[in-house]
Amino acid sequence: MIAAVERVGESITFSAATVVAALLSLLFATFEFYSNLGIPLAIGIVVMLLAGLTLTHVIREWHLIVIAFLVGIVNAFDVPIRQAFFVHMVGKEDLPNAIALNSSIFNGARVIGPAIAGFTIVLVGEGWCFFLNGVSFIAVLVALLMIQDDTVLDEASPKAPL
Numbered sequence: 001m002i003a004a005v006e007r008v009g010e011s012i013t014f015s016a017a018t019v020v021a022a023l024l025s026l027l028f029a030t031f032e033f034y035s036n037l038g039i040p041l042a043i044g045i046v047v048m049l050l051a052g053l054t055l056t057h058v059i060r061e062w063h064l065i066v067i068a069f070l071v072g073i074v075n076a077f078d079v080p081i082r083q084a085f086f087v088h089m090v091g092k093e094d095l096p097n098a099i100a101l102n103s104s105i106f107n108g109a110r111v112i113g114p115a116i117a118g119f120t121i122v123l124v125g126e127g128w129c130f131f132l133n134g135v136s137f138i139a140v141l142v143a144l145l146m147i148q149d150d151t152v153l154d155e156a157s158p159k160a161p162l
Contacts, residue, residue, distance in 0.1 A: 039078045040144065044137030046070050051134055055127035089147075 050067050053059040090098040120129040 039074060039081065040137050040140040042074045043071070043078075044134050044141075046074065047130055047134035047137070051127055051130035054130055 046067060050059075050063075053063050086098065086102065087095065117129055117133075120132060124132075
């Protein structure tokens with residue numbers, strides 16, 4: 001019985017994030033702004049919120065639904081903006097290779113990430129696993145800070161991919 005209730009909670013949480021991301025991404029896909037640091041920082045903050053709630057043992061089901069809702073909102077911004085930024089960053093001639101490399105990395109992370117999380121949960125617990133996930137966003141922020149402005153193609157440039 002408890003396992004069935006947990007499965008329902010998991011599906012509600014996943015559904016909340018998916019529905020919000022799908023609906024809002026249609027709206028936000030038309031925005032022409034990109035904050036290099038804003039999206040990873042927002043995701044890191046949400047993950048650290050989850051870590052804090054878990055480590056202090058105050059997390060409740062409604063917290064998970066709210067966090068899933070926030071993740072959905074962040075993903076609604078992230079997916080279309082990241083894809084547009086990606087096109088401008090690599091240029092037209094390297095785009096097919098960049099897409100293939102990005103897909104390989106993304107799908108590899110989807111396989112390896114849960115395995116690493118499983119080992120981390122066994123070793124240090126769920127709260128610390130969420131905390132380490134939040135800390136991992138520091139690497140993303142540092143990598144984005146290291147991108148030089150001249151590596152991103154200007155929209156007005158004749159070399160712009162679209």
